[in-house]
Amino acid sequence: MTPNWLLAGALLALFGATGFSQVRALAPVAPRLLSESGLYAGKGTRVVDRRNRAFAPQYPLWSDGAAKRRWVRLPEGAPIDINNLDRWDFPVDTRFWKEFAFDGHKVETRFLWKVSDHGWVFASYAWNDEQTEATLVPDSGLPDAAAITDGKRHSIPSVMECRACHDSARTEVLGFNALQLSDDRDPNALHAEALAPGMVTLRTLVAEGLVSPRRTGLASTPPRIAATAPDTRAALGYLSANCGNCHNRESSLASLGLSLTYELNPSASTCAPALATAINRRGHWVVPAHPETSRIINPGRPELSSLIARVRSRRPLSQMPPIGTVVPDHKAVELLTRWVAAPPEEWMQLAARCAGS
Amino acid sequence: MKKTDLVVSSLVIAAAVILTSVLAVASVGATATGQSGSSASITRGKYLVEVMGCHDCHTPWKLGPKGPELDMSRALSGHPEELTMPAAPALPPGPWMMSAAATMTAWSGPWGVSYTMNLTPDKETGLGDWTLEQFIATMKTGRDRGKGRALLPPMPYFNLAKLSDEDIASLFAYLQSLPPMRNRVPQPVDPPDSSQ
Secondary structure (H helix, E strand, O other): OHHHHHHHHHHHHHHHHHHHHHHHHOOOOOOOEHHHOOOEOOOOOOOEOOOOEEOOOOOOOOOOOOEEEEEEEOOOOOOEEOOOOOOOEOOOOOEEEEEEEEOOEEEEEEEEEEEEOOEEEEEEEEEOOOOOOEEEOOOOOEEEEEEEEOOEEEEEOOHHHHHHHHOOOOOOOOOOOHHHHOOOOOOOOOOOOOOOOOOOOHHHHHHOOOEEOOOOHHHHOOOOOOOOOHHHHHHHHHHHHHOOOOOOOOOOOHHHOOOOOOOOOOOOOOOOHHHHHHEOOOOOOOOOOOOOOOEOEOOOOHHHEHHHHHHHOOOOOOOOOOOOOOOOOHHHHHHHHHHHOOOHHHHHHHHHHHHOO | OOHHHHHHHHHHHHHHHHHHHHHHHHHHHHHHOOOOOOHHHHHHHHHHHHHOOHHHHHOOEEEEOOEEEEOHHHOOOOOOOOOOOOOOOOOOOOOOOOEEOOOOOEEEEOOEEEEOOOOOOOOOOOOOOOOHHHHHHHHHHOEHHHOOOEOOOOOOHHHHOOOOHHHHHHHHHHHHHOOOOOOOOOOOEOOOOOOO
């Protein structure tokens, strides 16, 4: 019998090794058509499935002025683990969709689907001219998919570009977290969309038991950015949503030492990381005409603040963000300029808050 | 020995041989995997750096007694910090497109002016604060640390993107094994006619 057992063990080990690659090959992939992704209520209809809940982050990502709609579907009976407030862990089979439209014309819908404990499918679908269906775009993306303005065109990003922002260690999902869904919305947030009836917020997530642990405090005292000046609150929110996805303590860019994300965890410092890591720091990139006095944020001197220069730029060598936008966000430049140009006493207050942290 | 036992034994031996081969192949892969600092990896990285022409642009050239030669005292340290380049020459109309410094470390073209990077492990001015993950992402995506601005001509990242992760890890291991050389390379310059 021994040789038979040996044979069985050897073959099991052998086929186990080769079988593993077959299992990987069978991993879920994005369907060819958007209508097959579960977004709509049925075949041939463009009515959104009732299980897919609309939401609107209070600090939206700038996408060259695109009108965006977003939906989430959580698997039944599987709440989001929010033990780490800054890093939500979504249950397997969570799905997100985000639709982009320019001038009322749908251009693309992005699809994010959690298919295993640590695996997400990233996909983009390009809408046809008739606006009746959207088809899966190749992993390499679709350059110049639609006109935006002044000869600029919107490109549908490659999967690699998607992952550049969405794989930044904190969480693959951006724009759906405690700060973004807080019911204490910032009235000065740039490009914010109004909450529509039925939209998911932090309060509804808690009330419906869709988060675990069910922290009722998040509903009664929704999180907000701690700031006395409205511009500081709006600026920190903008930076967190538009820059903090890559520039944070846990991303592969952590070694740059710049964190622009706003953290909610109780252990978070009273000094926002954006203030602690940007004020008076030289940074890797300097304002070209002022290499000696350039700082990431130079308090009182917006013209010497590389952060503003880079947000304003859409030159390939200097623009920030470097991916996903070809049109500068003028409102953001205006807000950040006004914020950095604030009187010295306001910056002294901010500096004092950070001094002890 | 019965015939059936013989067949079973043969099968066991065959399976064991195949299994051993599979494991051996996996093991070879593991030794080539980027354990930065391992002697084999550094040797492989040095070989790749030399055959892929990294020195051509990342080590400044100088004029020697027999013509241009690499200044190996500044090996792989990029564009010399003290060499401030004047404005790039205006090219006449026609198919000429780019200019290069005599050091081969500064290049001007429609993209602006690019300076070759310091690849030595100096913490402030080179790759000293880079992680292997960032280095691989840069080579694979053609973007600074995988997320930032696009790498600029003449960097042939599209060729390097074809390397295996193991080979890129070997490149990194070799570069990290070099003596750090402090040399702050200028940041790239936008083209003057850019209207944005």
